[in-house]
Amino acid sequence: MTYISGWAARGARQKLEPYSYDTGPLGLEEVEVAVEYCGLCHSDLSILNNEWGLTQYPVIPGHEAVGRIVAMGDQVKSLKIGQRVGIGWNVNSCMHCHECLTGAHNLCSKAEPTIIGHHGGFAERVRAHWIWAIPLPGTLEISSAGPLLCGGITVFAPLIAFGVKPTDRVGVVGIGGLGHLALQFAHAWGCEVTAFSSNLAKAEEVRGFGAHRIVSSRNSAEILKVANSLDFLLVTVNTPLDWTSLLKTLRPNGRMHVVGAVLEPLAIPAFELIMGQKTVSGSPTGGPAVMATMLDFAARHHIAPQVEHFPLNKINDAIAHLAAGKARYRVVLDHVDRTDFGVRSI
Ligand SMILES: [Zn+2]
Ligand SMILES: [Zn+2]
Structure with missing residues (x-):
């Protein structure tokens, strides 16, 4: 044996x-x-x-x-x-x-x-x-x-699967184990990268991973300041956030893609999907x-x-x-x- x-x-x-x-x-x-x-x-x-x-x-x-x-x-x-x-x-x-x-x-x-x-x-x-x-x-x-x-493949695979382009503007929600890798991949991919973080104290570190701008993920008013600016939003957190405001950051035809295992059902208003023809999706590794x-x-x-x-x-x-x-x-x-x-x- x-x-x-x-x-x-x-x-x-x-x-x-x-x-x-x-x-x-x-x-x-x-x-x-x-x-x-x-x-x-x-x-x-x-x-x-x-x-x-x-x-x-x-x-x-x-x-x-x-x-x-x-x-x-x-x-x-x-x-x-x-x-x-x-x-x-x-x-x-x-x-x-x-x-x-x-x-x-x-x-x-x-x-x-x-x-x-x-x-x-x-x-x-x-x-x-x-x-x-x-x-x-x-x-x-x-x-x-x-x-x-x-962690790496989970945030990289969506870039391939959904044809994210170097000209795209990409948001990453949650700058932890997955998010800090997503920033690096999206930056190297050629995208303009926005980090949504609950901890703005680590802004310098977050810029070092490749973020061009940083927005508080817990402040709806701050999120809405970047409304209609992103093509692809990668959600890496496993806690509920203001999904309605985050959907508003997407441009028409934008996609919010979830790889964080949020246990609570996502409350997604249909109107936010219909207007602007937006998509919500997820993927495993x-x-x-x-x-x-x-x-x-x-x-x-x-x-x-x-x-x-x-x-x-x-x-x-x-x-x-x-x-x-x-x-x-x-x-x-x-x-x-x-x-x-x-x-x-x-
Ligand atoms: Zn794992
Ligand atoms: Zn098989």
Whole structure:
């Protein structure tokens, strides 16, 4: 039997503890990756606390894993042992449905999330179908690359999916883990970028990420001052805001695109959609080809998450830090010290 050791929670709101699981044999199309770094995402907290009702305990979270391939099945194509790859929200999909055949594997109804019914990257190794193990460009800084694999792709994929142009004016609502990456991508894309933030005290930092102007996201009068100025508005927050005023910032044919998991239903007045022919949409992460494009673009434009590092054996401190809203702007767990696992693999 083969075991992988990591850090797992056995129930909602419980601390993570050292945990080992029997992997079973490696699938013919699977790779096994020795994790070097793994980002901590808000979705890890949602799964740990079963906020979406999908969690299967015990769960090893972590779905922004970076590491080297240490084993692979006989049917794996185009990857090699020792190659450095990234694994994000998904580890598998059916590969034969319409969505998989058209590159939108992330929309596959059989897509398997890395941390639901499968153990994730806060472990010494993690497994995935080789299609979902995305090769990392050699020039990408690997110690901060993890958050690109979920946070980064989530804000990058809409630029491709909805044909955002360099001449467009783009707004980003919420300048946290997702938003600070969205500013960098939209700026490098060539767009004029407006940041909507609840914390104007960090204005200098926000400009440093690529914002040309900053507007308070909590002040409706300030939001309305930029009415009718944006083509695309990317919402990264997970709390309700003044959606009516934010919709008014869009020009005719504008789109408000939601990637933050706001649990309350969005109150969208139909009149705001009808007048100006506006659209409201959402999307989950991205497919493997778009992930590879995103990593290539990030490497070329030196786009990098701003991260705080914790050693993996301080995972519970890292989770408390993120849950308290203190992360600036993403947290990465370093797996470099192999004694962190508490339990040795057999
Ligand atoms: Zn499929
Ligand atoms: Zn995530």
